[in-house]
Amino acid sequence: MTRPRIDTPDKTPLLSLLLGYGPALVILVAGALALADVPWALTFGMLWSSAILIFLAGVVRGLSFFTEGGPRLSQVAVMGVRFGCGLLALILPPVLAAPVLAVGYLSSLVYDPFAARSGAAPRYFVKLRPPQIGIALVGLVLLFVAAGGT
Template identity: 30%
Template sequence: MSSSDTHRDHPVPRDALLFGYGSMIPFLAAATAAWTLPAPWPAYFVVMSIIWGALLLSFVAGVRRGYGFGNPGAWAKTEIVSVVAYVLPALTALTLVSLGSIASALFTLIIGFALVIACDRRAARCGNAPAYFLRLRGPQMSLAIVSLIALVVRVLEVAR
């Protein structure tokens, strides 16, 4: 069976699409605002996107852990590693932003969202996450990553 057949067998539920892509709107809005609004608004939107990103990574960690609790077949060790892999970048980003290291906080979130793509897709293949994560996580988290990259570029441009 090809991977495209597997994807068709596991459609993404509507609520997962709504909440999954809906949670990306603040990133897209922040990136747009950072590039189009006059000062001081871009700085506020950058910081808010860091806070939102940290919250979202923590939420995604909870989703994975919740799935592990509800699925006796999920590997507890894998689920715990995933939670740490998602929460650690979130906490690091919040610490960095509180220290004024905005670009580093954004880079940390980019790494965190890239980990979500890699880990959740692998987990879906192994039965440790819903099968539809194969279809959802890549495009969903790519929106966050692209938005965060746009914010990094803006922050670095303003700093010059």
């Protein structure tokens, strides 16, 4: 295991706050709108959630290129889980897609803080990811309920 990256800040940069929380808040708002029976909200929320998860797969893969000693098997595996969940959610009905997406987002909640502590991700992921992914997961629960899940 390597040490935390000293080339990344401990405090989350402003742009990372905006680009981190912004997309998660979109999932939450889409879920609330879907519960309020806004016609396009469920479809939009599911597509947005899938796109962001596929993006998060790319983030892990991109970070692996800068990992001391080269990409780790865990990085490739997590990238595959996120990409696969995001892609699968695009073809499933929303009531099935939401739990699949939740698995992908949970991988970020569990893996990213660990990766930040071990030098495979920016140090600020330790503080950024739990609330960011928590917001997205609440939105996914709302989307699941709006889709008819119980």
